[in-house]
Amino acid sequence: MPELARFQDAFAAALAERTTAPIAGWLPDSAAELPGLAVYRNTIAKGCVDALAANLPTVARLVGDEWFTAAAALFARDSPPSSAALLAYGEAFPAWLEAFPPAGELPYLPAVAWMDWRWTTALFAPEAEPLAAEAFALAPEALAAARPRLHPSLAFAWFDDGTPSLWLAAREPDADDLELSPEPQGVLIVRPHDAVTARVLDRAGHAFLAAAHDGASLGEAIITAAEADPTTDLATLFAALIADGVFSGLDLGDSA
Amino acid sequence: MTRSMQRTPALALAAVFALSAGAAMARDDMKPAKPEMEKCYGVAKAGQNDCKAGAGTSCAGTSKVDYQADAWKKVAKGTCVTIKTPNGTGSLTPPKA
Numbered sequence: 001m002p003e004l005a006r007f008q009d010a011f012a013a014a015l016a017e018r019t020t021a022p023i024a025g026w027l028p029d030s031a032a033e034l035p036g037l038a039v040y041r042n043t044i045a046k047g048c049v050d051a052l053a054a055n056l057p058t059v060a061r062l063v064g065d066e067w068f069t070a071a072a073a074l075f076a077r078d079s080p081p082s083s084a085a086l087l088a089y090g091e092a093f094p095a096w097l098e099a100f101p102p103a104g105e106l107p108y109l110p111a112v113a114w115m116d117w118r119w120t121t122a123l124f125a126p127e128a129e130p131l132a133a134e135a136f137a138l139a140p141e142a143l144a145a146a147r148p149r150l151h152p153s154l155a156f157a158w159f160d161d162g163t164p165s166l167w168l169a170a171r172e173p174d175a176d177d178l179e180l181s182p183e184p185q186g187v188l189i190v191r192p193h194d195a196v197t198a199r200v201l202d203r204a205g206h207a208f209l210a211a212a213h214d215g216a217s218l219g220e221a222i223i224t225a226a227e228a229d230p231t232t233d234l235a236t237l238f239a240a241l242i243a244d245g246v247f248s249g250l251d252l253g254d255s256a
Numbered sequence: 257m258t259r260s261m262q263r264t265p266a267l268a269l270a271a272v273f274a275l276s277a278g279a280a281m282a283r284d285d286m287k288p289a290k291p292e293m294e295k296c297y298g299v300a301k302a303g304q305n306d307c308k309a310g311a312g313t314s315c316a317g318t319s320k321v322d323y324q325a326d327a328w329k330k331v332a333k334g335t336c337v338t339i340k341t342p343n344g345t346g347s348l349t350p351p352k353a
Contacts, residue, residue: 064334074328102328106336136279143279144272161342170335180341222271234271238278243285 015041048076051086056093056116058170088121108180111163115187118155122191125153130192130245144219148212149249153191156201156209160184164200192245204232
């Protein structure tokens, strides 16, 4: 390994490990303390904290800057970024929050962090043109047999309380009087064109997407949705998902 | 598909026709795709980061903070303190122990 690369690795280790030992060989006095290293450590920490605040804006807003900054700095030490680009940094933050005792009184916070992170990664997901409604103008049997391809930016999940509504409300510019409902809800996050959109998903809608995600045909998926909630209006459900732009392709197969 | 369709033929038939009805509904409802906004990597809209370069890549701002010496003693001051939950209003105080 070239000398420069070895030094850079050692320097990074000295910053991460908070000791000059890794770079002792390059120092005139190997026992010397180097208080200047704190400047580098702090700059790295600030970069991580700023990226987390940008990637997880709703969490930052809910807990306030001071709390978020301190928590993010602890997280960044426990779980430093694995790539130089920090666009998607914070994937591990929801799980970290779950195990972080000071967040214990905000049980919805990890789910909020997860939705923030999926919102951010949807922004940078690969481009794909969503299917227009015309693409579904097929004979009923052919439509039912077709297997949908889901948009690469699509994320969806089911929660055992109303955190999705709370998250959406907290992202509004004038968020006030927020409330966490005990009713289970799902969330849908997708970027069909240039802007990320998110909305609450009901049980049938979530069942449909989960089935489609597992490779079901449209017919199988809509039946799964009907079974999840027999009272749901299936035509409206499907029309809404088309309008959301969650479908990027349709495999018609030949058995239709 | 056939397995669950055999299980509940009436439901399955209705569901399959709902697909066609839904597709027709979507055709009526959907406006022509409009370009909502340019995806932009240089200009960050508040709360919707598009760009991560800049702050943090220099010493700017670092002189006022020390991220290394943070003993945990923070009280949350964001909007979480007013959120009504099934278990009452949220609060976030340092652990007593």
